[in-house]
Amino acid sequence: MSKPSIDFSTLLAVSVHDMKNSLGLLVQQLEDVSHKVVDTDTQQELAHMHYEAQRINTNLVQLLALYRQQDLLEIESEQNFLDEVVEELVMNNRFYSKSRGIDVTVNLPDDLFFFGDRSLITQVLNDVFINAMRYTADKLMIEAKRVEDRGCSITIEDNGPGYPDSLLMLNEQQPRYSDMKGSRTGLGLFFAKLIAEAHEYKGQQGFIKLENSSSLGGSRFTLYLP
Structure with missing residues (x-):
């Protein structure tokens, strides 16, 4: 029995899409939690985590957009x-x-x-x-x-x-x-x-x-x- 072929580019695109959605939820949850925290140091740590998660999410959005458009970026x-x-x-x-x-x-x-x-x-x-x-x-x-x-x-x-x-x-x-x-x-x-x-x-x-x-x-x- 032949092994099924795997389209890694499509697999990566689907994975990136899922990660992007999960990170989007994480970003929102971090912001929600920060409103319940009164300690200044903890708020700053949460803000830094929020920033890094949002930065990664932005990179994933960019990669996904580039993959979808390939060599032609439709406007x-x-x-x-x-x-x-x-x-x-x-x-x-x-x-x-x-x-x-x-x-x-x-x-x-x-x-x-x-x-x-x-x-x-x-x-x-x-x-x-x-x-x-x-x-x-x-x-x-x-x-x-x-x-x-x-x-x-x-x-x-x-x-x-x-x-x-x-x-x-x-x-x-x-x-x-x-x-x-x-x-x-x-x-x-x-x-x-x-x-x-x-x-x-x-x-x-x-x-x-x-x-x-x-x-x-x-x-x-x-x-x-x-």
Whole structure:
């Protein structure tokens, strides 16, 4: 009797999906438990656990999205109001930012919108925001502005140590698998670059830009959508 063949790529995708769902429940439960704890040290430990679980969950979401799309990243483009996306972003991460005493400033023009895939853009901004919370000293700032007729740029800045040179090189080239080592692997930025470039309008592609010229003194991430 021949052995049944195993499609490991599908098996991994299903496993990642299950892990993502379980981690999502764990993240919510950690936040619920934190409201019942009065000890400050315990709250901070729970906040750190919440942060790490959410970071892993974000990576799993990215991997699953890349697997589903393979070489073609499909964009469901529609008009989205940025204040709604940013409000959700800040609220979803308030537990960890509050526990670390991070001051989050949001500067958005009234009724600023963008055309693009809300789910994918939210994933990009969430990943950048989560990493910024990890490396900042105590300040984060989200700003956005209109670019040309319908494009917009969104920036997330912090007052941490800034991006290492290995990540700043992503401005000019795609990350390689061999570069994804250490505490800042670049996986999220690789994902962000793919998503940005998949957004096109009249021959213009979206892009990301990494800088260490933040007005706060740390790193500055910019996402441009045409």
